[in-house]
Structures are given as C-alpha cells and as structure tokens.
Amino acid sequence: MTMDEYRILATRLVDRGIDVEAVKDAIKRLAIETPSWGYGNSGTRFKVFPWPGAARNIWEKLADAALVHQLTGVCPSVAIHIPWDWVEDWGALRRYASDLGIRIGAVNPNVFQDDDYRLGSVCHPDEKVRQKAIRHILECVEIAKSLGSTILSLWFADGTNYPGQDDFRARKRRLIESLQQVYAALPPGMRMLVEYKFFEPAFYHTDLADWGMAFTTCQRLGPAAQVLVDTGHHPQGTNIEHIVAFLLDEGRLGGFHFNSRKYADDDLIVGTTNPYELFLIMNEIVAAERDPDPTVSRCAREVAYMIDQSHNIEGKIEAMIQSVVNIQIAYTKALLVDRRRLREVQEEMDVLGAHRVLQEAYETDVRPLLAVVREEMGVPPDPVAAFRQGGYAERLARERGMGPR
Ligand code: AFD
Ligand code: MN
Ligand code: MN
Numbered sequence: 001m002t003m004d005e006y007r008i009l010a011t012r013l014v015d016r017g018i019d020v021e022a023v024k025d026a027i028k029r030l031a032i033e034t035p036s037w038g039y040g041n042s043g044t045r046f047k048v049f050p051w052p053g054a055a056r057n058i059w060e061k062l063a064d065a066a067l068v069h070q071l072t073g074v075c076p077s078v079a080i081h082i083p084w085d086w087v088e089d090w091g092a093l094r095r096y097a098s099d100l101g102i103r104i105g106a107v108n109p110n111v112f113q114d115d116d117y118r119l120g121s122v123c124h125p126d127e128k129v130r131q132k133a134i135r136h137i138l139e140c141v142e143i144a145k146s147l148g149s150t151i152l153s154l155w156f157a158d159g160t161n162y163p164g165q166d167d168f169r170a171r172k173r174r175l176i177e178s179l180q181q182v183y184a185a186l187p188p189g190m191r192m193l194v195e196y197k198f199f200e201p202a203f204y205h206t207d208l209a210d211w212g213m214a215f216t217t218c219q220r221l222g223p224a225a226q227v228l229v230d231t232g233h234h235p236q237g238t239n240i241e242h243i244v245a246f247l248l249d250e251g252r253l254g255g256f257h258f259n260s261r262k263y264a265d266d267d268l269i270v271g272t273t274n275p276y277e278l279f280l281i282m283n284e285i286v287a288a289e290r291d292p293d294p295t296v297s298r299c300a301r302e303v304a305y306m307i308d309q310s311h312n313i314e315g316k317i318e319a320m321i322q323s324v325v326n327i328q329i330a331y332t333k334a335l336l337v338d339r340r341r342l343r344e345v346q347e348e349m350d351v352l353g354a355h356r357v358l359q360e361a362y363e364t365d366v367r368p369l370l371a372v373v374r375e376e377m378g379v380p381p382d383p384v385a386a387f388r389q390g391g392y393a394e395r396l397a398r399e400r401g402m403g404p405r
Contacts, residue, residue: 053396159202226254255304271326
C-alpha cells in the first residue's frame with residue numbers, strides 16, 4: 001500500500017463526512033484475543049496433519065501469540081484451555097505472559113474429553129459426574145482469578161444421540177442447577193460466557209443448541225452471564241447479525257468465537273467463506289456502541305473478540321495473523337457506515353437507498369487505511385507479509401520440529 005492510496009481514500013472518506021482520525025482510533029482500540037489451542041497441532045477426527053514448528057506446550061503457544069501481537073499490535077491476550085494448558089505455577093505463567101507483552105484472557109474448562117463425560121457433564125444423568133464437572137469448572141474459576149482473567153468461557157458438548165436416550169427437560173434442569181453453583185462462585189468483575197452449538201459431538205440434540213437456549217440460561221443465572229456467539233455454530237442460512245443485534249439490545253452479548261464455516265463447525269479462518277456476514281455482524285456492534293441506551297452501548301464496547309479456529313492444513317501463526325487482519329477489515333468497513341444517512345433513508349422507507357448505504361461502506365477497500373494505522377502503531381503495515389518475510393516459520397521449524405501428532 002502507498003501513501004498516495006491512503007491520501008486518496010482519506011480524501012474520499014472526508015468527502016463522505018467521515019472523521020478519519022476517529023476511525024483510526026477505533027481501529028487501534030479493537031483488541032482481538034487469540035486461542036492457545038490455535039497454535040498447536042490440531043485436526044479433525046480423520047487426521048491431525050502435524051505442522052513443522054507448531055507449538056508443543058503452553059509456553060511455546062504464548063510465544064507464538066506474542067509474535068502475533070508483535071506483528072499486529074492488537075492481540076494483547078490469549079485464551080487458555082484447561083487441562084490442555086495446565087501448569088503447576090499459575091503465577092509463573094502469568095509473569096511469563098507479561099514478560100512477552102501479553103496476558104491471559106478467557107479460561108476455557110474442558111468437560112468433554114474425560115471418559116466420565118461420555119453421556120455429558122453438567123447435564124449428565126449421574127449426579128456424581130455432574131459434580132465432577134462442576135468441581136473442574138470451579139477450579140477454572142480459581143485459575144482465572146490467579147491469572148487476572150475476567151472471563152470464564154463455557155462450552156458443553158452435552159447432548160444425546162438417540163430419541164428417548166434421556167429426558168430433555170430433566171437435562172435442562174440439571175444444566176441450570178449445575179451452572180447456578182458455578183455462577184455463585186464468580187468473583188466480582190468476572191463474566192461467565194455461555195456458548196451454544198447446534199450439533200456435534202452430540203448428533204441428535206445438544207442441550208445448549210441455539211442462542212435462545214443460551215440467552216434463557218444466562219437470564220436464569222444473573223447479569224454476569226452472557227452469550228458467546230461462535231460464528232461456526234449455526235445451521236445453514238442463519239442470520240447471525242440479527243442474533244447479535246438482539247443480544248446486544250438485551251445487554252447479553254458477551255463475545256465471539258470467530259471462525260468461518262461452509263457447512264458446519266468447520267473452524268476455518270474467519271472472514272474467508274463469508275466476509276460480508278462478518279461485516280454485517282460488526283455493523284451491528286458499531287451501531288450499538290453508539291446507542292443512547294447505556295446497557296446496549298456498554299455491552300457493545302465490552303464485547304470479547306476471541307478467535308476459535310482449528311488450522312488443519314495451513315500454518316498456525318500465519319492463519320492466526322490472517323484471521324486478525326480479516327476481523328480488522330470487517331470492523332473498519334463497519335466504522336465507515338454513514339449512520340446518519342442510513343437512519344434518514346430508513347425513515348424515508350427507501351429500501352434500496354438504505355441497502356446502498358451499507359454497500360458503500362462494505363465496498364470500500366480499507367487496506368490503505370489499516371496500513372497507515374499499523375505504521376502509526378509501530379507495527380508492520382502488512383503483518384502477513386512481515387511474517388512470511390521474517391523467517392519466523394523457518395526458525396520455529398528448525399527449533400521445534402514437527403511436534404506431537
Ligand atoms: C470446539 C467447540 C467449541 C469450543 C471450542 C474450544 O466446537 O467451539 O468453544 O472447541 O473449547 O471448537
Ligand atoms: Mn467456540
Ligand atoms: Mn466450535
């Protein structure tokens with residue numbers, strides 16, 4: 001990108017009445033959390049293709065996350081997953097992250113891989129299994145406290161594979177009773193984000209299958225419980241931006257797990273299969289940030305932008321940087337929507353006029369603007385190119401080899 005391209009774009013934006021400096025400040029404020037599990041080898045149930053240099057433990061995952069933050073300037077926190085990222089000394093991990101210039105973000109309990117969880121965890125028919133899951137989640141609350149984390153990120157694989165296997169309503173009540181025990185242990189300032197998923201690994205029903213079930217569960221728990229929208233967790237054709245708007249208006253949008261889906265929970269790089277949907281999601285958030293209702297505007301401003309992807313055939317770090325860039329592009333385009341004009345044409349019930357206001361923002365190539373913002377932040381104007389030209393992948397491959405499969 002050249003300065004001439006930026007000047008031409010900035011001039012056009014000013015002509016459209018856009019405060020370019022305010023847009024640049026908003027871009028700099030957008031913090032994106034990367035997941036520790038995105039840096040290690042991962043795959044599908046068919047195969048894990050090891051990647052040369054992939055992180056082999058939490059220390060290497062944090063080092064890779066710090067590199068992504070160094071090259072993008074907007075990824076100061078890393079979500080961790082317990083027990084995958086278990087360490088003896090949480091204080092040492094917190095200091096290690098801090099020395100790298102990053103911090104630990106959301107803490108994700110794992111109540112889907114232990115053999116005891118074959119028939120579920122917090123919804124399991126056996127009280128002893130439910131209590132085991134609750135104890136693990138409570139332990140994660142303590143870990144979050146010792147790491148200075150303010151987000152407990154909950155996803156449950158709970159569900160059934162056959163009609164009649166279990167009682168839907170009994171499972172719903174077990175879920176609420178279990179989560180009420182966790183909610184009671186949340187320290188002030190910590191949020192519980194409740195994630196839904198319409199199927200997998202349960203194939204007949206999932207206990208938290210959609211946004212409505214997660215929303216209702218959060219309402220039953222209390223104000224520190226909010227919904228986590230994983231963009232890969234919806235049936236084909238779902239209008240995710242409408243769900244986002246509804247949750248924002250209720251003050252219950254806690255955050256995202258960003259990825260792309262073509263058919264199911266494909267965990268692909270966010271913004272690659274449907275960048276328009278990502279823009280429309282960001283458009284709802286940017287609009288809500290300006291809502292006169294403080295519940296709505298505060299919720300929008302506190303959204304946790306977290307990536308949750310599984311890079312099966314591509315390099316982990318490059319994929320993560322590309323994800324961050326794609327999120328920044330969508331958010332920047334959403335900042336360019338002429339909201340006053342949009343409201344005017346909506347009130348005039350000018351159907352296509354209103355649609356074109358969004359299109360005008362979406363069709364704007366914002367890369368020159370992002371390049372200048374990055375230079376002002378002291379990071380490379382093209383972080384993907386910087387990674388590819390920096391020799392990082394080759395060095396890590398030499399140092400780490402192929403890692404665990
Ligand atoms: C899987 C689940 C869900 C969860 C993630 C991390 O589908 O998205 O958030 O693992 O535990 O992708
Ligand atoms: Mn997720
Ligand atoms: Mn998922």
